[in-house]
Amino acid sequence: MAIAGQFLAPDFPQQGLDLIDSFFIYALLAQFTHLGMAHLGLNLAGLALLSWGFSGLRSNREWLWIQAGSLVWVAFYVAAIEPLDWYCGLSGALHFQFAACLLLALFRSPNNLHKTWPLWVLAAGLLLKLLLEWSSGHHTDALVGGPIAYEAHRGGAFGGLLAGIVILLRRRGPTS
Template structure:
């Protein structure tokens, strides 16, 4: 069979950048329609959960929106080589549903806006997938040590959540640059959602042989 020089396979339709672009469009549209949310959440329906769900795409201001979109882009790019785009997309969708559910029934808040909770979900899903890939490959290595970037990211996440939990005991911290309170409960809920999303999705993906 004759091969084609310099052939490059077609990339799958669902990539992390298509995912980021879709979220960015929704967030920009919501910000223009309902933002900036200064000191209050959305009040579009009688369902608190629905208001929380839609409120994730609204931010305190353009700085808040930019920070979250940049953060999501960095997380998706950072785990692009170790996690299937399908798994990262599932993690983001799961986070968008799990965070408002967590803030409605587990650690209730009066209101919440922003993507930081779902961002934590995607980060944890990507991190766990990276650890899984390392475990799968270390069998071929002698005296394989955990890679320091994964150790640093994991320890950093635990320290961040621990410091936020300590801050929560003295009230909701305020970020002057963002112009409002930091919803650290959403970060906890997002991280927990990431563990649950990976636990639910990874075995099914492995059985189907879905990989990058």
């Protein structure tokens, strides 16, 4: 959908939608548009790495739920919790997906630090990245050609953490 959005509505990120009065709907749709091919490529590469990297530690059903939940959550987050005036791209959803999958991987991997240390390094890296973004202020990234929405990154990671907890609790609950 992101590739189609890039070619069918290339000016969407700059113009937005004048047809609706809902930033939630705008943000939901804007996740499938990007500032250019570099921005699209980075987001799709991140999605590919997430799809492949955590595939052994989550079910296909969980992955589908995580992906759909990430899009809706990020649109809600940037519309209601940390409101933005403008947003496009998948970076918030990718942070959601990464945090959820990382939490699942940490709890589903063998309880052996020798084998799970890479997951802990990823968790520390995500936390450090979010802390650095929190203190850096807004700026335009020359590679993607536009502003970086740190709010979406924070909101995505927070939502992914919540989603991961919900998935883990559901798996531990009684089965029918």
